[in-house]
Amino acid sequence: MRFSSFYIKRLFALFAVTALSLSFAARALPQEKQDKDKNKAQQVSEGERKAAQKINDAKDTPAKLAAASEFVTKYPKSSLRPKVARYIVDQISAAQDPAQKISLAESYLGTFAEASETRMLYPTLINAYVNAKRVDDAFNAAGPWLELNPNEVDVLYLRGRSAPTQSQVRQAEPAVRRKSHRADRG
Numbered sequence: 001m002r003f004s005s006f007y008i009k010r011l012f013a014l015f016a017v018t019a020l021s022l023s024f025a026a027r028a029l030p031q032e033k034q035d036k037d038k039n040k041a042q043q044v045s046e047g048e049r050k051a052a053q054k055i056n057d058a059k060d061t062p063a064k065l066a067a068a069s070e071f072v073t074k075y076p077k078s079s080l081r082p083k084v085a086r087y088i089v090d091q092i093s094a095a096q097d098p099a100q101k102i103s104l105a106e107s108y109l110g111t112f113a114e115a116s117e118t119r120m121l122y123p124t125l126i127n128a129y130v131n132a133k134r135v136d137d138a139f140n141a142a143g144p145w146l147e148l149n150p151n152e153v154d155v156l157y158l159r160g161r162s163a164p165t166q167s168q169v170r171q172a173e174p175a176v177r178r179k180s181h182r183a184d185r186g
Contacts, residue, residue, distance in 0.1 A: 082117070
């Protein structure tokens with residue numbers, strides 16, 4: 001009995017030492033990550049910093065988008081690019097006029113084409129289409145987005161909101177039948 005309790009005590013001591021080691025390692029990892037982040041920040045050139053500052057200093061959202069487009073053209077592989085993209089999406093989302101929001105969002109999609117960048121904007125764009133009563137555009141924009149993100153609840157909601165109602169479908173049916181009947185005759 002005494003023999004097995006000795007091994008159990010040793011086993012507990014081993015677990016304690018392992019847990020202590022892991023806690024020290026866990027504390028060291030964030031410091032290493034901070035060091036890497038500092039190194040990345042130091043790798044940004046002066047030109048990139050000035051271009052990013054130009055985006056911040058622009059007076060309105062269209063000017064900020066133009067400056068961001070210039071930034072992406074000059075520095076397509078910049079480590080600041082994700083931050084710039086997020087900042088511009090936030091600016092577009094803050095716009096009040098749906099028509100302006102749509103125009104800005106479409107311009108953004110012309111500049112920022114990477115999936116991680118477009119992913120941030122689609123819910124805003126779809127919502128702007130719905131608010132502007134451009135239901136077809138909202139429905140069409142939601143399709144490709146949902147192919148990449150089938151479980152995106154916000155976009156599923158907006159797509160459902162932009163889908164034609166049964167009364168709209170009933171109203172459109174006679175026109176569709178007439179067109180198909182004419183096509184069959186001709």
